[in-house]
Amino acid sequence: MASPARCRLNSSRPGSQLGPRLGCGPGWQTGSMTMTSQHRLSRFSHHLWLTVTLFVALAIAFVFYVRSEKQIDRANDLRHQSFLLADELRQSSDDLTRMARTYVVTGDPVYARRYQDILDIREGKQPRPEDYQNIYWDLALADGQPPYPANAQTIPLLELMRQAGFTDQEFQKLAEAKASSDALTATEFAAMQLVKDTGPEAEAHRAQARLMLYDSRYHQAKAAIMRPIAEFYRLVDQRTLDAVHTAATRALIFRWLFIGFGLVVLGMLWQVYTVLRDTLGGSVDTVYAQIAQIGAGDLSPAMPIKAGLEHTVLGWLSATQAKLIAMNRQRQQAEEALRVSEARIHMKLDSILSPDGDLGVLELADVLDVRAIQTLLNQLFDLTQIAVGILDLDGRVLVATGWQDICVNFHRAHPQTCRNCVESDTLLSRGVEPGTFKIYRCKNQMYDMATPIIVGGRHLGNVFLGQFFFDDEPPNRERFRTQARHYGFSEEDYLAALDRAPRWSREKVNTAMTFYTQFAHLFSTVSYSNLQLAQSVAERETLLNALQDSEEALHRSLAEMQRHHTQMVVLNRMNDLLLSCETQVEAYEVIASSAGALFVGCSGGLAIREATAQNLRVVATWGHERTLPATFLSDACWALRRGEPYEVADPPHSIHCQHFTTPPAYAYLCVPLTVRGETFGLLQVSAATDLTGEAFHEWRTLILKVSGSIKLALSNLKLREALREQAIHDALTGLFNRRYLDEALPRELRRCQRTGESLAVAMLDLDHFKGFNDTFGHEAGDAILRAVSELLWRSSRAGDLAFRYGGEELTLILFGITADHAQIRLDSLRQAIAQLRLLHHGNELPAITVSIGVVVAGTWEMDAPALLGRADAALYQAKTQGRNRVVVAPVS
Structure with missing residues (x-):
């Protein structure tokens, strides 16, 4: 039967013999290398200092030569x-x-x-x-x-x-x-x-x-x-x-001294170079390359060193590289062994804790509390003086008490007798039924007894009681004497150890072995029950964790659905409000309010391209931080340059746009608002926290969905405004048309009645315009109409309205003006029209005059057609009076 003490003794003896040799060899070698290096360095230092001294003397000679x-x-x-x-x-x-x-x-x-x-x-x-x-x-x-x-x-x-x-x-x-x-x-x-x-x-x-x-x-x-x-x-x-x-x-003397010292210095420099090369073991480039290779961690096979260069810098570097290679190989082997050990431990833990674990991979050491059992058996040995051991099927001793000297000092000390012990513990103990024990004589002629340890139906090891003789069966001393001679033991010491081996009665052996058989059975049962309990607990914990994960996933799903529902409600409400907006300013307010609710905690803005194609103006912002300046160039945004969304998930390590008021700290997304190939704006949203993975993807998807709604709504508004402008403006002159006059005049009359503000209506007619068209053509007539219309716009005050009534007739609505002031202003306008000089196809057109009839409405007048009729009558009167004049209609 194996013994820990015997194993320790057996393993320590080779080490004790080899230890001094291993210890002395490297120490002597290191000392020799140190002495050689010191000799080489002292020789190099001697030559170097001598060269420096000669160089100083050379400098002194040169100074005296120059002074001469x-x-x-x-x-x-x-x-x-x-x-x-x-x-x-x-x-x-x-x-x-x-x-x-x-x-x-x-x-x-x-x-x-x-x-x-x-x-x-x-x-x-x-x-x-x-x-x-x-x-x-x-x-x-x-x-x-x-x-x-x-x-x-x-x-x-x-x-x-x-x-x-x-x-x-x-x-x-x-x-x-x-x-x-x-x-x-x-x-x-x-x-x-x-x-x-x-x-x-x-x-x-x-x-x-x-x-x-x-x-x-x-x-x-x-x-x-x-x-x-x-x-x-x-x-x-x-x-x-x-x-x-x-x-x-x-x-001359100092010149020759300078030349002489120069030649000596050159010779000494060559000596220093030679000594340095001998010290380094090669050129400086070779040594540098070797140091760089080691410093870079390149542990390829060490560079071969020529004979005689072992004690140079290059030789020491090669030796160091060889040691590093060996250390790296040992480290890799240790890492591999550790990896295998960790895999084995994980496999055993999985077999114990996993409900579906395979208990067949477990060994006896995995289910045995060695320290507790060792303490218990030590106390039992103090009471009974019966040696007991627990070994696995490979013969490894896990627990042992009371080993005898004949085993420790002899049987386990010799290789052959040690193999006899191991074979007895592993081979002769086989085939024992659970709950029984077997008595046998080991190959070293001593009695052992074994009873199996069965866990989960598997035989993991044995409980041994051995190293004894029966008291009614004396040992054969001659056989042991022969063994001593055969294996080279001291015959006297070997027989003395034999005499100290215990002699037990068969009754004592049966009683002790019956106890340990029951002990082994109890240990087997308890260990298996503990393993089953551990698996049951692990299975329960797995189920509880799965249930908890399922509940958390359900809560997350519900929260996600609620968040998506809220976003959809806000998005639908924004779309409904945008459809109801009459102007783009109203739409900007709706977008700012809705974006603040959709992108909680985020900041951003909406920018619209101005009349100049290179500038954008911010029309809506939201969030705690203003991320965009009031205006910026389109080239400052990568999204506008590329014509597609530009996203930045990690600003410190990415190229970001130049239109930010402060550098962005978190993710942001710029989306160009493009409809039918025309980009008219930009939507920019900045996150307030780090967004990664699925969260960033959902955030990006929501921004793109919102940008789609915004660009369609703003595009429709622009289209509606363009159609409205076309519907109320005259295409030739750019003035409001007759349709808008019929709509605007009654509205302005009602407003003036509420506010008490005066209002004047003037009808203008270009004199002899039909003859002008007949003489110079309709293109020249159109040019005259455009020029007069432009003059009307320039001459009108803010709030005044100008219309093309029809043909060559124009209408003006003037606010806050009396009849006298209206006549003065209109007469100035008449004179300005008369002074117009236009070129058409390189020819100057004749001057144009205009007749004007004006009427000032009283606050009680609400009949727009009647008011226009009075203004037209005043115009007719101006025509009959000779044209090119202003006539004010009397108050009704």
Whole structure:
């Protein structure tokens, strides 16, 4: 008989032997990989830092090289600046000579002033021009303006030389030249002073002055100025050459240092690349592709690694990928096992709880409360010291107490003897009738007894009482000794365990087994009853749930029918009201009221296309939120663009129309109102909550049904209004016709009688119109009638009515007017008609005149035909008086 304790011991021993090896292998390998990676990384870091250091040295060498080159440029710049200052001293001396000689020759005082300007600039008394060397004083004299700006710098030339950083010897040469030039100015001043004399000896003085500026002493003085300047040039050239040579030598040294460091850096970069490639195990692109493949979850077979690259980044990535593949395979296997286990559990639960469940799929563990039975048998073992076990038909131990050492330490510890135990528990225990028990000797030569557990007519397992000997039948020690030798047991320990096995009397065994037989029968009966009860309860709950679902479905159906009935009542009432509407404004009010009742909680509006085909005007709205602006373009609505309903079930993730005042949060539907290919409006409805599935479909169906009723009703109203307009208007002139006059005049007379408002009726007749038609044709006559009619409309006040009485006769009804005012207004109208100038087929038509007869009705007059007769009589009087005039009929 099997034992949990023996099973645990048997399963733990291989693990205990293999555990240290499994534990040591990966640990040593990980440590080796870590050491290798640290070595590679430290080598890479060493080369990298060395490269960075060399790069810094390269940068420093480059900086010093550039500075050396800059020193050469600075030396040349200083030489150029020195020459400019020396040239300015030479140039100022030459300019002084030229100004003095020119003044002596010409006597022009401008040259004397310029002479003084040159001295003042050189002494720092006047501002210096920015480019003195480019100043030509003869040109400066031409315009009389000084050659320098007013805000120029004032500094002596000698101070500029001192600031230029000349050597003492160089500065001494320039100072010597400056002193000689200053000494020469005394001679030049004396010569210019002689020229200023205007006495009888002026010519002699002028000749003497010229001689002073051109004799040998003057030229020697000029030479005394130029000699130090020339020596200064030589000294500056020598100093500049020395500085340039020193800087060039230093630049060459740093240039070669820069080239050398550059070559070393290139070599180190190659070393860094080599070390990085060795560390990565391949190119950067290869490593990136491998990381991207792993990061994207692509666990295809790991990339093969060449020998020697196992401890590189690429090798570690490949090893990681292999581990991930193994883990993924284990996960898939675990998921599959879990799926199978869940399916098995669901199948067993269905077999227990479903009224039609198959109990044949249940196992003993499914109907046995292992913990409760184990506790009960443990307490029973404490009283009786009789070992008991409950096993299923596969030999799995579910409940066990009192296992003996000979089984735990020996029979279950050896593979062959363990198989003997399992075969004894599964094969030798077969064929036992319910309510009985069987005693047999197991294949390991110990006694066992078994009684079956039957649930619902199925044999699910057995109750065992075993691992004992009868007290009147001593065991064959030699046979057990032979078993010990055969299986490699310790003979002494094995026989000692045999001696500790219990010896029971046959009476005790029969008594115990009778009890456990009854226990097994009781367990079988109770378990089956519980299963039947569970199925009955489940069946009852299923029926109750079905009944409850049926009642809820019935209530939903009744509520749905009531809602549909309410909608149909409102829809039919709306259709009846729309049929009774006289104007479209009345229809808009009915639609707004009915839509609010039909679409509860929703918002929407009705928009009608205006005279301009691109604009729509909102004429009716309903709901708590105004979804449409007062007017909008037809292109703003997808339904109007496409010519078919446009529905949006999920606005945040859909393209919605642009005519909403605020972006829609819930579903909406736009339906164009189209009849006979003409779209004249739009019906828009927005939901106030989320609508999905059947609810959205029903909502959409109702909107389409309502839109169908609305467009037919509005189309009929438009048609009726168009027919009415045609019935009361004259087709040629657009004025109201005689029929409408007969209808309107009596109505207006009654209204004026109620309100006390005055009313005047005027009859107009175009003079000589028949002759006009005969001369120019009926098309020209029609053009005249249209032009006069248009003038009547423009001249009439709001509320006045104009009619075509017949032929060329027209009628006006004027409200709130006296006879005098009526005559004034009508006379103005007569003059306006006479001034009409019309072109017909490119020819100007002659002027047309009109005769007018007007009558003002008293508040007591209600006879419309009589009133028209009086107006016609006044018209006849105007005709007889010469036409083209207004005649007011006397008050009746």
